[in-house]
Every structure is written in C-alpha cells, then in structure tokens.
Amino acid sequence: MGETAGSETPAPLTGGRLALLASLAALGVLATNIMLPAFPQMAASLAVTPREMAWTLSSFFLVFAVGQLAIGPLSDAYGRAPFVIGGLVAFLAGSLVCGLATALPVLIAGRMIQALGACATSVLSRAIARDSYDGVELTRAIALMMIVMAAAPGFSPALGTALTAAFGWRSTFVLSSAAAVTIGAAYVLSLGETLPRKRRRTASPGAVGRTYAGLAVDPRFIFPGLSVSLVIGCLYAFFGAAPAILMGAMGVSAAGLSVFFAATVVVVFGAGLSTGRLIRRWGAPRVGLAGVLIALAGGLWLLLQAGSTSPAPFMAAVTLFLGGMGLINPIGTAIALEPFGDRAGLASALLGFLQMSLAATGTALIGALPIGAASAYAWIVFGGCGLAALAFVPVLAAARRA
Structure with missing residues (x-):
C-alpha cells in the first residue's frame, strides 16, 4: 500500500473512493440498524425484555465515543492504514461474538468489541477525507459521503427484517462480518495510506492532551462541532427509540419499520445533493443554520403531537428532522475540520467523541425519562436541536466578520 493521497496532488474524488470512505463511516450504523427489527426475537431468544436490549445500543455508543479519542491521535502519529485494518479486524471479531452469544452479557461484550472496530473506521473515514481535500472540495466529499451513508440506516433494517425472518437474528451478524471482510479487501487493494x-505528529500523552484541550476551546471547532453532534445525537436516539415507538406503541410491523427507514434515504439524498448548489448561492454557514432550524422544526412538530398513537404524523415529523440533519451534517463537519488539516485525526476523533457521547446520552434518556418513548424522543429532539441552533449562531457571526 503506497501513500496515495495527502500529498501535493490530491487523489480525484471518484465513485469508488467515495463508496469506500462512506462504507468505512457507515459500518457502525449498519451494525446497529440491521439488528433493530430483530430486537423482539433476540429478546425472546436470550430471555430478556425488549427494554433490556437497549443496553446493546448504549454500551456500543459509549465504547464508540471513548475509543475515538485514542484512535485519532495514534493515526496522526503512525498513519491511517494500521488502524483502519485493525478496526476492521476488531469489528469482525465482535460480530462473531455477537452471532454466537447465548446470553445478554455476551451479546453486550460483542457489541463493545464491534464498537471498538467501528469507531476506528468512522473517525478515520473523516480524517482520510481531510487528508485528501480542502475547502469546497472537502465539503463536497463529506456531503457525498453522507449521501452514500444514508443507504446504511435506510436499508439495513430491511435487510435485518428479511434475514431475521429467513434465517434468524444471528444471521444479521453474519452479514456484518461479511461487510467487514469486503470493506477491508477494498481498502487494501484500492486506497491504502493517505497520511x-x-x-505525522507525535502521539505523546502530553501533546495529545494539549491538542484536545486547544480544540475544545477553539471556537472554529467547538461551535460547529457541538451543533453537528447534538443533531447526530438526536438521530441515534431515533434509531434506539424507533422499535419501541413504531413497533410497540404505534403497532407498525417490522416490515413497515424497514420501509420507513428505506424511504428516509430519499430525504437524506435530496438534502445532501442540494448542499453544493445552496452553498454556492448562500454560503455554508447560512445553509448550515437553515439545516439546524429545519431539524428544530421537526422536533417541535414531534413535541406538539406527543402522546398520539398515529404513526403517519410521527413519521412526517421525523422526515422533516432528517431533511435538516442532511444539510447540517456535512456542512458542520467540514466547517469544524477545515482549519485543522495538520491534526485531522485528533479533530475528527474529538468530533466523533462528541457525537457518540450525545448518542449514548440520547438513547439512555429514552429509557430513563419517566414518560413514554415517543414523548421522551420528542423532548430530546426539540431540546437537542434548540441547543444546536444556539451553538451554530457564532459560526454564522464569525463568517459575517470574515
């Protein structure tokens, strides 16, 4: 594997490179969403309640969040390739443990191993994009990655439903294992090292700590980073809450849940495809803030209908939220990473830590709040997107001063 990018001549943004980066980024989402329709069968098989199955999500998000803080700086010091390959091996091992689990603690342990691998591929997909591209091209690369990534949360529940019905819930982890092997082969054969x-930078604890501390107080990073992370946290909270809300409280079938997830792909596709044209006309900060406000409107709509058992308005409000998320995610990510090309691994790691920490918080709140799952999710989206809007205002103000 040669150093194919990150040099004076950036590699072109080809369809193959884009698909590979998106696959690396989406591996954790695939592993999570493909198992959601199987929750009832898994709970029955392992003799636990569906509510206890939420531990397979919160434990995954927690390890995912913390693991990135180590992977980012190590990849800045030793290159991306060893940690991409190592992450894929860990993900494969975790998938096998999950597939063989006969008790919930074993399944949770496997999910944590999966998370350790998926956090590496996720943080490094962004770092590789930053190694290779700058400015508008970076925003375009991330936006296109998000479009391709939309297929993972959109279609993986449908795959999970079909596999569970045909072969049982363990087959979902067989597919996850196959995905890790396929992505690994594609990475080794077509991409390789990009740093x-x-x-490369030192990975001494003191230097890493100082860099993280500097990023945490740098308004160029923390404001767009927090805004994106709050919205993404709401997205992952939906993944955790969807089975309880739609299948439990609203009576939607596993197939219906899968169809809804697949339909949301169109929304995220449309939002992502529009970012380039909108940015050229209005500028990235304005479009990013518009995305946050659209997501906030979706949260308000959810709040206004809290307590309803009708799935149609709930799905419509979630779709509105997803449209806003599809705008702010690539734009906010690019704005947060753009100034830090010399420490892309650390910046991407801290951004990922913020996202997964808030995802873990959101999924934990779904079960912890003393109200129904739909009401809890409505408050999480409304509150999270409201805070995201406040965090993004300084980004727009800084752009106007520039």
Missing part, C-alpha cells in the same frame, strides 16, 4: 510521514 505522508512528513505530516
């Missing part, structure tokens, strides 16, 4: 040795 030249001359751009």
Whole structure:
C-alpha cells in the first residue's frame, strides 16, 4: 500500500473512493440498524425484555465515543492504514461474538468489541477525507459521503427484517462480518495510506492532551462541532427509540419499520445533493443554520403531537428532522475540520467523541425519562436541536466578520 493521497496532488474524488470512505463511516450504523427489527426475537431468544436490549445500543455508543479519542491521535502519529485494518479486524471479531452469544452479557461484550472496530473506521473515514481535500472540495466529499451513508440506516433494517425472518437474528451478524471482510479487501487493494510521514505528529500523552484541550476551546471547532453532534445525537436516539415507538406503541410491523427507514434515504439524498448548489448561492454557514432550524422544526412538530398513537404524523415529523440533519451534517463537519488539516485525526476523533457521547446520552434518556418513548424522543429532539441552533449562531457571526 503506497501513500496515495495527502500529498501535493490530491487523489480525484471518484465513485469508488467515495463508496469506500462512506462504507468505512457507515459500518457502525449498519451494525446497529440491521439488528433493530430483530430486537423482539433476540429478546425472546436470550430471555430478556425488549427494554433490556437497549443496553446493546448504549454500551456500543459509549465504547464508540471513548475509543475515538485514542484512535485519532495514534493515526496522526503512525498513519491511517494500521488502524483502519485493525478496526476492521476488531469489528469482525465482535460480530462473531455477537452471532454466537447465548446470553445478554455476551451479546453486550460483542457489541463493545464491534464498537471498538467501528469507531476506528468512522473517525478515520473523516480524517482520510481531510487528508485528501480542502475547502469546497472537502465539503463536497463529506456531503457525498453522507449521501452514500444514508443507504446504511435506510436499508439495513430491511435487510435485518428479511434475514431475521429467513434465517434468524444471528444471521444479521453474519452479514456484518461479511461487510467487514469486503470493506477491508477494498481498502487494501484500492486506497491504502493517505497520511505522508512528513505530516505525522507525535502521539505523546502530553501533546495529545494539549491538542484536545486547544480544540475544545477553539471556537472554529467547538461551535460547529457541538451543533453537528447534538443533531447526530438526536438521530441515534431515533434509531434506539424507533422499535419501541413504531413497533410497540404505534403497532407498525417490522416490515413497515424497514420501509420507513428505506424511504428516509430519499430525504437524506435530496438534502445532501442540494448542499453544493445552496452553498454556492448562500454560503455554508447560512445553509448550515437553515439545516439546524429545519431539524428544530421537526422536533417541535414531534413535541406538539406527543402522546398520539398515529404513526403517519410521527413519521412526517421525523422526515422533516432528517431533511435538516442532511444539510447540517456535512456542512458542520467540514466547517469544524477545515482549519485543522495538520491534526485531522485528533479533530475528527474529538468530533466523533462528541457525537457518540450525545448518542449514548440520547438513547439512555429514552429509557430513563419517566414518560413514554415517543414523548421522551420528542423532548430530546426539540431540546437537542434548540441547543444546536444556539451553538451554530457564532459560526454564522464569525463568517459575517470574515
């Protein structure tokens, strides 16, 4: 594997490279969403309640969040390739443990191993994009990655439903294992290392700690980073809440849940495809804030209908939220990473930590709040997107001063 990018001549943004980066980024989402329709069968098989199955999500998000803080700086020091490959091996091992689990603690342990691998591929997909591209091209690359990634949460529940019905819930982890092997082969054969040795940084604990502390107080990073992370946290909270809300309280079948997830792909596709044209006309900060406000409107709509058992308005409000998320995610991510090309791994890791920490918080709140799952999710989206809007205002103000 040669150093194919990150040099003076960036590699072109081809369809193959885009699909590979998106696959690396989406591996954790695939592993989570493909098992959601199987929750009732898994709970029955392991003799636990569906509510206890939520531990397979919150434990995954927690390890995912913390693991990135180590992977980012290590990849800045030693290159991306060893940690991409190592992450895929860990994900494969975790998938096998999950597939063989006969008790909930074993399943949770397997999910945690999966998370350790998926956090590496996720954080490094963004770092590789930052190694290779700058400015508008970076925003375009991330936006296109998000479009391709939309297929993972959109279609993986449908795959999970079909596999569970045909072969049982363990087959979902067989597919996850196959995905890790396929992505690994594609990475080794077509991409390889993207961080030249001359751009690598020390990984000493002191230097890493100082860099993280500097990023945490740098308004160029923390404001767009927090805004994106709050919205993404709401997205993952939906993944955790959807089975309880739609299948439990609203009577939607597993197939219906899968169809809804698949339909949302169109919304995220449309939002992502529009970012380039909108940015050229209005500028990234304005479009990003518009995305947050659209997501907030979806949260308000959810709040106004809390307590309803009708799935149609709930799905419509979630769709509105997803449209806003599809705008702010690539734009906010690019704005947060753009100034830090010399420490892309650390910046991507801290951004991922913020996202997964808030995802873990959101999924935990779904079960912890003393109200119904739909009401809890409505408050999480409304509150999270409201805070995201406040966090993004300084980004727009800084752009106007520039």
